Amino acid sequence: MLTNQILEPITTLPVGTVKATDTYIATDTTDTTDAITGTTKKYTIQQLATYLNASQGNWVNVTTATQQIVIDTSYVANYVGGQVVFTLPVTSPFGAFIQIQGLSSSGWKIQQNFGQNIQIGAQSTTAGLLGSVSSTNQWNSVYLVCVVANTTWASVGAPQGILSIV
Numbered sequence: 001m002l003t004n005q006i007l008e009p010i011t012t013l014p015v016g017t018v019k020a021t022d023t024y025i026a027t028d029t030t031d032t033t034d035a036i037t038g039t040t041k042k043y044t045i046q047q048l049a050t051y052l053n054a055s056q057g058n059w060v061n062v063t064t065a066t067q068q069i070v071i072d073t074s075y076v077a078n079y080v081g082g083q084v085v086f087t088l089p090v091t092s093p094f095g096a097f098i099q100i101q102g103l104s105s106s107g108w109k110i111q112q113n114f115g116q117n118i119q120i121g122a123q124s125t126t127a128g129l130l131g132s133v134s135s136t137n138q139w140n141s142v143y144l145v146c147v148v149a150n151t152t153w154a155s156v157g158a159p160q161g162i163l164s165i166v
Contacts, residue, residue: 062086069110071096071146077108077135084108088116088153096146097156107135110142118144119154123165134164 059074060067067075067086075098077084083106089096090113100108110118110133117127120142125131133142140161144153 069098071098074099074101076101076103077106078103079106080104082106083134085111087111088113088118091150092146092153094146094149097144098153099141099143101141102135102138102161105138107138107140109134110144116151116153118165119147119152120159120163120165121155125165130166132164132166134166135161136164137161 058072059076061076061078062084063078063080065079065082065084067084069075069086069089071089071092075084075086077086077100084104086100086108088110100110102108112118112125112128112131114128117131118125118133120133125133140159140163142159142163143156145156146152147154
């Protein structure tokens with residue numbers, strides 16, 4: 001058990017889950033003063049671990065052919081009858097995120113709406129209704145963040161596996 005030991009600053013929390021003015025420092029037995037607001041906060045190691053787990057969004061096991069995406073939500077594509085087609089939300093604020101993890105061997109596809117596109121590294125989907133990103137393997141996954149409100153999503157880090165970008 002740590003006693004009066006401050007953890008190193010956390011710099012890899014998912015985009016959109018932490019405001020720029022938030023400070024997350026965990027201590028075991030001492031109070032910590034937030035350098036920005038001046039308020040005193042106390043975090044235990046358990047509270048920090050709970051926060052980190054919750055910041056990954058709500059996980060939804062998708063067992064149907066289609067799923068309308070809800071921002072700040074994580075999905076497991078688990079429809080055994082075929083590919084799961086996820087549809088991006090029409091409106092999404094800057095910093096919103098989604099995660100998709102494959103499970104079923106049929107895979108998954110992210111379908112866009114009018115005027116939307118998805119950026120995976122240097123590759124961009126075709127803008128609008130004809131653009132999409134699909135898995136090529138059962139275990140492919142992707143983490144996307146909205147970088148231009150309502151229209152542009154980009155992968156954070158490398159996706160897991162090779163994706164089909166249309």
